[in-house]
Amino acid sequence: xxxxxxxxxxxxxxxxxxxxxxxxxxxxxxxxxxxxxxxxxxxxxxxxxxxxxxxxxxxxxxxxxxxxxxxxxxxxxxxxxxxxxxxxxxxxxxxxxxxxxxxxxxxxxxx
Amino acid sequence: xxxxxxxxxxxxxxxxxxxxxxxxxxxxxxxxxxxxxxxxxxxxxxxxxxxxxxxxxxxxxxxxxxxxxxxxxxxxxxxxxxxxxxxxxxxxxxxxxxxxxxxxxxxxxxxx
Numbered sequence: 604x605x606x607x608x609x610x611x612x613x614x615x616x617x618x619x620x621x622x623x624x625x626x627x628x629x630x631x632x633x634x635x636x637x638x639x640x641x642x643x644x645x646x647x648x649x650x651x652x653x654x655x656x657x658x659x660x661x662x663x664x665x666x667x668x669x670x671x672x673x674x675x676x677x678x679x680x681x682x683x684x685x686x687x688x689x690x691x692x693x694x695x696x697x698x699x700x701x702x703x704x705x706x707x708x709x710x711x712x713x714x
Numbered sequence: 715x716x717x718x719x720x721x722x723x724x725x726x727x728x729x730x731x732x733x734x735x736x737x738x739x740x741x742x743x744x745x746x747x748x749x750x751x752x753x754x755x756x757x758x759x760x761x762x763x764x765x766x767x768x769x770x771x772x773x774x775x776x777x778x779x780x781x782x783x784x785x786x787x788x789x790x791x792x793x794x795x796x797x798x799x800x801x802x803x804x805x806x807x808x809x810x811x812x813x814x815x816x817x818x819x820x821x822x823x824x825x826x
Contacts, residue, residue: 606756636814636815638817643819643822644819644820645718645720645804645806645817645818645819645820646757646804646817647817648814648815648816648817651814691757693757700747700762700769700770701747701759701762701770701772702747702749702757702759702806702815703759704756704757704758705756706756707756
């Protein structure tokens with residue numbers, strides 16, 4: 604599978620700050636997904652994107668499917684301590700079923 | 715609906731042994747995928763089963779195999795374990811072949 608480039612690798616922020624992370628690929632994807640994983644657990648789906656240009660929100664989270672279909676970003680507004688975890692982007696191309704994952708962004712939020 | 719369940723949650727084995735991991739998908743989901751997660755390589759796709767047939771396979775050696783039963787439950791087997799097989803093994807289910815995948819909590823395998 605193809606590895607996605609996810610950045611930043613880690614973020615250490617204060618409660619209340621906004622967070623932005625992004626993911627890029629050298630190939631076109633037709634689906635972008637964002638997951639959050641907490642220690643000892645499997646990834647939990649946050650947002651799914653299916654169309655280029657699509658902007659979707661889930662509470663304080665907003666994600667966009669890039670127009671070029673090769674990138675996506677996730678924003679978290681007004682972060683809180685329970686936002687702590689590792690955020691993964693995942694993409695799927697037309698040529699395959701498997702999800703290709705980024706290496707994750709580790710988010711730490713201090714009260 | 716109950717989520718994806720995986721058993722056991724933790725497993726310790728020694729090199730050369732084999733291991734079988736189990737995954738029960740969300741009720742009504744017919745597709746089950748398996749992923750290996752390690753700190754160095756991240757999340758990597760192992761294989762996917764749909765209606766008891768393996769439809770997709772990642773780039774892993776033949777020591778890694780799986781199967782799916784008629785009730786959509788799936789098992790994954792790793793034979794002749796190596797130290798490098800230590801990882802979190804995640805199972806994900808989806809309703810159809812391009813639908814969103816939902817993950818289980820994983821099985822943490824440690825090979826000594």
